[in-house]
Amino acid sequence: MIKYQRPRGTRDIFGTELERIELINQKARNFFKLNGFLEIKTPTFESIELFVRSIGEHTDIVEKEMYTFEHDKKLFVLRPEGTASVLRAILENNINLPGRFLYVGWMFRKEKPQKGRYREFLQIGIELIGESAPFYDAECINLARTFLNTVGAKNFFIELNSIGCSKCRQEYKKMLSDFLKSKTDNLCVDCQRRFEKNFLRIFDCKNDNCQKIYDETPKITDNLCPDCQAHYLKTKEFLKKMEIEFTENKKLVRGLDYYTRTVFELKLKGLGAQDTIVAGGRYDLLMKELGGNETPCIGWAMGVERMLLALPENMPEIKENKxxxxxxxxxxxxxxxxxxxxxxxxxxxxxxxxxxxxxxxxxxxxxxxxxxxxxxxxxxxxxxxxxxxxxxxxxxxxxxxxxxxxxxxxxxxx
Ligand SMILES: [Zn+2]
Ligand SMILES: [Zn+2]
The missing domain is CATH 3.40.50.800 (Anticodon-binding domain)
Incomplete structure (x- = not known):
């Protein structure tokens, strides 16, 4: 007899774990509805071009992590993330902007499975579409923090950075390239390749040698254009007004091309390398990239499985029924x-x-x-x-x- 097994990196969820997940989803829906968000459900699969265009050709996701299939001579992928689909849906349905959107859904990536990391995983995400002011950068982070508090997660910290706009990034790239010229041979092959295609991502490298070199390099945070600098300062001011503690991590970048200015992560203490439970940032360039009007946007996505690792085993709300x-x-x-x-x-x-x-x-x-x-x-x-x-x-x-x-x-x- 053949024994059937679920695909590597997927799970069967039942019992208390499923109850916990449903409870988190329900809490997210309630919380974000009260904060003026509209929930949106987009298809689980989309045309491949949507993600190549939005996430960027030279990213790990597009290069090697998407589940692709062909139908009617068209290529589709199981969605690897939610943002591009939400923007596509806004454009396709002519939804009024500015607007606040919530999604709760399963995403798919061919990543190496680890504790709290699966190939089919649940994300809760929010997008504030059509807001350019730094207040919304702070408010977006505030909503993540408040929601985590609502579900009982406590031991997390917030990392913040600004990766500028295309203008300051272009000048910074020149500076970084000059600095790294004599050191290129010491960088890993991945970084050498990355630098050409998607240079900010070199800071994501896990190689210790590379990281030592990047400790010494100039950082984009210190080389922002005046507008980006003012935006970053104001964002930090609002965070302080909201009494949100954060640390600046000048090496924090995002693996997706469409991010501009503010990027942030909420990480849980004691989760090891897989400690990021919320990742987000501003992506003012994406709407235009997808064929819409220039529209400033900011948002984040939360990994539900990883967040559950950080919650107490017996969430008080799940009482065992008799x-x-x-x-x-x-x-x-x-x-x-x-x-x-x-x-x-x-x-x-x-x-x-x-x-x-x-x-x-x-x-x-x-x-x-x-x-x-x-x-x-x-x-x-x-x-x-x-x-x-x-x-x-x-x-x-x-x-x-x-x-x-x-x-x-x-x-x-x-
Ligand atoms: Zn700039
Ligand atoms: Zn490297």
Whole structure:
């Protein structure tokens, strides 16, 4: 027999973990709705050009991480991120701007699987479209922080940087290139290649030698044009007004071409190398790139799986519901059993009803299998006397409860 296995880097999610994920999604929807966001759902697959155009040809995502397939002589990909799709949807549906958008969805990337990193992963993302003022950069970060607090994540810190506009980046590239001229041979092959195609990304290199060299290089943050510099200063001022602590990381860049000016990450302490749970920034160039009007935008995406690693195992909101099993003895009493089930389920209890044709022994076995906390036995004797027999499975204790007292008794049990 062939054993079927799920693809590497994917998961089957069920039980408490699924409940946790659903709870986070629900909280995100509530929180961002209250902050004026409109949720938008875009297709799971899009034409490949959308991402090549937006993320950039010479990025890891486009070069090697997209799941591609052909249909009707057209190339499609499973979406590797959400932003490009949201902008495409805004343009295609002529949605009024400025606007605030929320998405919650599964993304796909052929990355090396690690703890908290999967090839199919859930992202919650927000986009503030049509806002250019530095206040919105700070507010965007503030919304991430407040949401994390809402779901109970605490030990995170914020890293901030500005990567300027195309104008200051062009001049900076020249400066960096002069500085690195004599050191090119010491850089890893990836960096040598990156420098040509997507030069800011060299700072992402994991190679220690490269990082040592980059420690010494001039940084774009210190070489911004006056406009970008003013924007960055004002952003930091607003963050301070909002009492948001942050550290400046001059080597923080984003792997996507469309980012401009403010970039930021929220990282969790104690998660090791996979510590980034929110990554975002300003992308003033993207809307035009996709065929729209020039529209300033800022947003972020949050990795839900990684964030869950940082939350306490038992999120207080997920309380274990009490589990009941109703053992009705005989078909004649089955209607009463069904009514009883409704009562318990309406009160938020988990309730399974057994096969009324089974003997009590067999029904108790089923109750055990389904980990019932209580079994409510209802047979001919109980019906005659107007009672239920309630068995606590853990202690084995049994108690008869008058039908009219059931409500009060359930209050005590649940
Ligand atoms: Zn600039
Ligand atoms: Zn390198």
């Amino acid at each position: 589990r009941f099993f109703i053992a009705v003895m005989g078909e004649d009493l089955f209607d009463d059993g069904l009514k009883l089930r409704d009562i318990i389920i309406n009160r938020g209890g988990i309730c399974i009803i057994g096969n009324p044709l089974d003997k009590i022994k067999s029904q108790l076995k089923d109750a055990n299998h389904y980990r019932a906390d209580y079994v409510i036995i209802y047979g001919e004797d109980e019906a005659k006397e107007g009672v239920y027999t309630i068995k606590h499975m853990l202690s084995g204790e049994q108690k008869e409860i008058l039908k009219k007292d059931l409500d009060n008794y359930l209050n005590i049990l649940m």
